[in-house]
Amino acid sequence: MLTIKVITGSNLDSYSAMAAEAPVVLAPTDDELLQAQADLWRHGLCYLTSMGLQCAVKLGIATAIHRAGGASSLPDLITTLSLPASKLPFLRRLMRLLVYSGIFAADDAAAMTGTYRLTPLSCLLVDDGVVGSHPSQVPLVHSMTSRLCLEAAMGLAEWFKKDHLPSLSAAALPSPFEEVHGVSPFDGSMANLDPEADIMFNEALAAHDNSGFSTVLVLHHWSDEDCVKILAQCKKAIPTREAGGKVIIIDIVIGSAPGHVLEAELLMDVGMMLVTKGRQRDENDWRDLFKKAGFSDYKIVKKLGARGVFEVYR
Structure with missing residues (x-):
């Protein structure tokens, strides 16, 4: 049903005043909406970059490239990492994202058919000890992308909604991690919940602090x-x-x-x-x-x- 509001002389002045006070909202253009949609995909799926980084660390891709003299082709990586040959096209797609993200480099970034090389970032992911003057940051990646941290992040909205005791200072509030898991990663209580995770977090802390x-x-x-x-x-x-x-x-x-x-x-x-x-x-x-x-x-x-x-x- 269509409703039409008739503005008469008696209320025209008040309507004009209200219209003048109302904020002007400009509708996005079609081009802006298309760009916004792409940005939404990027923000909504950016966790896949983190998970791709975690996957590369678990597979040992940076270490394999390092041991190959600093450059390696995709078939060579498949062989070195003992991956099924059928996974080659899928590894190419993962590496395309990681190259775009600056984690690795490639001779042909568009076609992704050349060799892959280490970047300064992936030099930090070599687990053969120290590359240059920096220790391996592999433990930090394991920590940041761990299930425990992801679960804490997924509980962030509920943490914000929860009305903690008004008497608690900001320093006394439990972190979202503590709220979800009941322990803190760095005060020794994690060892009771998950001894392996406790080791992981402390190795990550050491890697970060000794960079x-x-x-x-x-x-x-x-x-x-x-x-x-x-x-x-x-x-x-x-x-x-x-x-x-x-x-x-x-x-x-x-x-x-x-x-x-x-x-x-x-x-x-x-x-x-x-x-x-x-x-x-x-x-x-x-x-x-x-x-x-x-x-x-x-x-x-x-x-x-x-x-x-x-x-x-x-």
Whole structure:
């Protein structure tokens, strides 16, 4: 049924006023909707990149390419990895996605018929020990793509809806991981639930924290309150700035670089929210922590990708 509203002189002024106050919503164009649909597919299916990465790690593709001298054809990979020959066209499709994602490189990225090579990223996935100056990050991939973390992520909406005790501080709230599994990955309680998973998470933590740095203070696993306590103790242990005293911190600084680095920082922040009571911080957050811990000044002396190197002074 069609309903027509007749605007008469008596209510025309009020209608005009209402129309003037109403926000103007522009309908998307057909081209914008087509692009939006592609973006929706990309966001909705991006977990397949993570699962493809996990699959590549479990198959040992990076290690196989490394052992082949840094380049390998698809048939050679099938043979080296002892995969059925019938899986060759399917492996080609997986590698096409991983090449596009920058995990591997190929001589012919369009046809995908040439040889595959390691990229700086896949060099971190070689499990023959250390490539260059960095230890293998394979344990980190196993951890980030584990069933336990995925189940925690799937419970995120319910975690947001749950009204925890109002008296609990942000630091006391259980993480979504704890809410789903009843344990925390890094406080020793995981060993009771799943000893193998406990080993996996601790190996991942060691791989992350030792990524080219021998001794660092990594603070993003801790709440703001705990970080202030840690930093206050560090302050007590150093002399004044004039005497050469300083605390050196190497940690992620959100907003340190645009593009993919920023996306990685934001993903790491939500990842920390998912499994720990910690967080990633921007420079203002760091400044607040230093001030609350009683430090007088700080400076970022170097940028290391997503990380910043802080010098903090009494």
